[in-house]
Amino acid sequence: MRMARILTVGALTAAALFGPAAAALADSPSPGPDGDGRAPTEAGTTFRTATPIEQDQKATANASSGDYLYWVFPADAEQRPTVKARVTLPDSAERHGASTWRIDVYDGLRRRQACMYGMQARTAAVDATSVDLSCTLRTVRSLAEPWADDPLPGSYYVRLTVTGLPEEDLGLPVAAEVEAVSKDAGGAYAVDGALAEPLVPGVSADERRNEEQAALDRSSGRWSDRWIWTSAGGLLAALAGVCGYVLTRGAGRPSRMPPGV
Amino acid sequence: MIIRRRPAARICVLLAVLVAGLFPTGIAAADEPVAKESPKVELVLDVSGSMRTRDIDGKSRMAAAKQAFNEVLDAVPEEVRLGIRTLGADYPGDDRKRGCKDTRQLYPVGPLDRTEAKTAVATLAPTGWTPIGPALLGAAEDLEGGDATRRIVLITDGEDTCAPLDPCEVAREIAAKGIHLVIDTLGLVPDAKTRAQLSCIAEATGGTYTSVQHTDELSDRVSQLVDRAADPVVTPVATQGAGQCRDAPQLEPGLYTDREKFGEHRWYRVGVLPGQELRASVSVGADRAVNKDYGVLLRAVTVHGREIVRGSEAGDGRTDLISTGLRYPKPELEDADDVKLAAETVCLQVSNSFSAPPAVKTEPGLPVELTVDVVGAPEAASDVAAFGLGRGWWLLGVLVLAGFVAGLLWGWVSRWRIAVWRTN
Numbered sequence: 001m002r003m004a005r006i007l008t009v010g011a012l013t014a015a016a017l018f019g020p021a022a023a024a025l026a027d028s029p030s031p032g033p034d035g036d037g038r039a040p041t042e043a044g045t046t047f048r049t050a051t052p053i054e055q056d057q058k059a060t061a062n063a064s065s066g067d068y069l070y071w072v073f074p075a076d077a078e079q080r081p082t083v084k085a086r087v088t089l090p091d092s093a094e095r096h097g098a099s100t101w102r103i104d105v106y107d108g109l110r111r112r113q114a115c116m117y118g119m120q121a122r123t124a125a126v127d128a129t130s131v132d133l134s135c136t137l138r139t140v141r142s143l144a145e146p147w148a149d150d151p152l153p154g155s156y157y158v159r160l161t162v163t164g165l166p167e168e169d170l171g172l173p174v175a176a177e178v179e180a181v182s183k184d185a186g187g188a189y190a191v192d193g194a195l196a197e198p199l200v201p202g203v204s205a206d207e208r209r210n211e212e213q214a215a216l217d218r219s220s221g222r223w224s225d226r227w228i229w230t231s232a233g234g235l236l237a238a239l240a241g242v243c244g245y246v247l248t249r250g251a252g253r254p255s256r257m258p259p260g261v
Numbered sequence: 262m263i264i265r266r267r268p269a270a271r272i273c274v275l276l277a278v279l280v281a282g283l284f285p286t287g288i289a290a291a292d293e294p295v296a297k298e299s300p301k302v303e304l305v306l307d308v309s310g311s312m313r314t315r316d317i318d319g320k321s322r323m324a325a326a327k328q329a330f331n332e333v334l335d336a337v338p339e340e341v342r343l344g345i346r347t348l349g350a351d352y353p354g355d356d357r358k359r360g361c362k363d364t365r366q367l368y369p370v371g372p373l374d375r376t377e378a379k380t381a382v383a384t385l386a387p388t389g390w391t392p393i394g395p396a397l398l399g400a401a402e403d404l405e406g407g408d409a410t411r412r413i414v415l416i417t418d419g420e421d422t423c424a425p426l427d428p429c430e431v432a433r434e435i436a437a438k439g440i441h442l443v444i445d446t447l448g449l450v451p452d453a454k455t456r457a458q459l460s461c462i463a464e465a466t467g468g469t470y471t472s473v474q475h476t477d478e479l480s481d482r483v484s485q486l487v488d489r490a491a492d493p494v495v496t497p498v499a500t501q502g503a504g505q506c507r508d509a510p511q512l513e514p515g516l517y518t519d520r521e522k523f524g525e526h527r528w529y530r531v532g533v534l535p536g537q538e539l540r541a542s543v544s545v546g547a548d549r550a551v552n553k554d555y556g557v558l559l560r561a562v563t564v565h566g567r568e569i570v571r572g573s574e575a576g577d578g579r580t581d582l583i584s585t586g587l588r589y590p591k592p593e594l595e596d597a598d599d600v601k602l603a604a605e606t607v608c609l610q611v612s613n614s615f616s617a618p619p620a621v622k623t624e625p626g627l628p629v630e631l632t633v634d635v636v637g638a639p640e641a642a643s644d645v646a647a648f649g650l651g652r653g654w655w656l657l658g659v660l661v662l663a664g665f666v667a668g669l670l671w672g673w674v675s676r677w678r679i680a681v682w683r684t685n
Contacts, residue, residue, distance in 0.1 A: 042488070046467060048497075048516075049489075063469075066460065107586075109542045110543070110584035110586045111574070111585055111586045112585075143642055163578045164579065168456070170460055170470060171460070173478055173482075187647070187652050188652065192643060192645065192648060192649065193642030194639060194640055195639045196538065196638060224647050226650035229651060229652040229657070233657045234660065236657060239661075240665035240668060242668060244669035245669070246668075248671075249672060249676070
């Protein structure tokens with residue numbers, strides 16, 4: 001096991017060295033989720049039909065207020081994803097009162113994930129034209145105990161819906177915009193161990209999507225800046241050792257000593 | 262994109278290219294798309310007398326619907342099998358009994374001949390009653406058979422005039438048949454009662470409700486719904502959980518549906534080998550009016566009744582479903598060579614804490630969607646940090662200090678040894 005991981009790290013280093021050549025191979029045949037790299041303009045209505053989006057891709061959808069809209073995006077270890085959504089509300093003349101909108105983020109096991117910061121739910125006044133929502137997840141870890149619900153590498157579902165509105169306002173046209181961006185949290189969050197497969201529902205998504213996500217999500221938790229810190233620490237320790245040794249030797253051979261003694 | 266994981270993706274692609282070069286036939290076989298039945302959609306159009314009202318962009322509701330249908334029929338994706346059913350199109354009389362049977366299939370579900378379908382729609386004139394319930398039953402019958410995804414798009418301008426057959430109950434019964442049928446409803450200039458009824462129908466089947474004020478909204482929305490039917494989706498397998506683990510059905514990895522009443526427990530069984538990880542997630546849908554607080558609990562239990570791990574979630578307010586999941590990695594056996602690997606039976610218990618006002622029917626149960634995956638177990642973590650490596654200024658400080666002290670000691674020891682050697 002450990003050997004395999006070390007080999008992978010070696011392979012990663014090799015990939016970094018020969019990156020440009022590999023990139024030339026890799027970049028041409030890997031299209032975005034809808035084939036031509038354009039952002040999706042539809043949203044799913046259940047977990048099973050969630051529209052796949054990439055990070056940093058702004059997905060849009062037209063819907064009726066009251067719909068439950070689902071998107072799914074991949075996130076890898078040591079990333080801290082933030083989901084941002086904006087709902088453009090129907091003309092305020094058609095509306096009868098304030099409405100409360102909400103995003104929920106679920107992981108690949110359909111477990112709701114907590115938001116560290118961000119307005120996950122917000123009430124739009126009757127004269128508001130749009131409402132902005134945001135949710136920053138905890139940092140994704142490469143492995144957690146089964147009893148914990150820490151975010152793990154894999155799929156993340158976003159559900160956007162209205163949770164409170166006057167009955168008369170159901171079914172009015174709204175436009176939604178969703179984007180997931182990530183901040184790299186770095187080696188501070190590099191934990192040991194890794195999932196054998198990312199948390200991507202194996203059966204509830206179509207096969208093409210699985211293959212793509214599996215290929216993308218496979219790299220979790222091999223490389224972190226802990227390697228650099230530890231190696232640098234070793235080097236510094238060796239230097240400090242030499243310094244310490246030199247100190248005990250004084251300034252070299254005393255000059256008053258006669259030669260050959 | 263995410264820069265850091267690209268090297269691995271590159272390796273994967275590189276490997277894939279190499280493998281493809283080595284085994285061209287194998288890859289070609291894997292790339293072939295799985296043959297799936299083309300989706301079926303039925304548009305159900307209200308042709309009742311009230312469709313004559315001229316209040317959509319200055320045109321009659323019927324004219325708006327016809328125009329929208331023409332646009333939709335032009336844009337239907339090739340693979341969709343589309344049918345059209347009318348309600349209230351034929352009987353203009355006052356006999357309620359006859360009026361409430363007035364629904365017929367205008368265009369059969371199948372490969373679409375656009376001209377023929379358009380001609381059929383053009384002949385329609387607003388006439389009779391609004392028998393939504395019978396029309397939905399008829400549409401469900403039209404879509405029967407096969408394993409395709411099914412969708413009914415109901416366009417109406419008024420509530421059902423054929424009580425006591427409540428169309429919402431009809432919709433729930435259709436959904437409970439487990440044929441994965443979704444009903445989307447569109448209300449033309451709806452009043453409060455129509456809105457309540459149509460959103461109830463949509464909610465019961467996991468569909469959507471739209472209130473339409475303009476012609477372009479109608480055609481856009483219907484096109485969107487028809488396109489949605491064409492999206493590839495995995496159809497779940499119907500199963501029936503038991504009241505206790507002993508009698509529970511054995512599930513292979515896959516996607517399942519079931520029904521669970523308020524407060525009911527359902528059990529399923531899954532086999533997990535050592536070195537495998539069980540992943541299960543469950544969603545319980547709220548397909549009717551429920552009280553505002555609810556929850557779901559999924560437990561993995563051994564055959565002896567010991568709880569291994571659980572997933573739970575609670576919520577409040579308007580929702581389509583509540584879901585949770587769990588992971589159970591079963592460690593590899595230490596000396597697996599001489600022991601024959603036997604799968605452990607894990608019992609999965611699904612329970613919900615939904616409740617409803619007394620007026621709400623409890624039959625059939627709430628829709629349950631269960632996914633079961635069995636994958637390889639994760640590599641066990643031997644340390645909190647990745648590979649037990651350190652990080653940060655404290656680590657550097659400690660290492661430098663330790664190195665320095667070691668150097669000093671080494672120097673003193675060797676000095677002392679030279680001194681001893683010299684005195685001898």
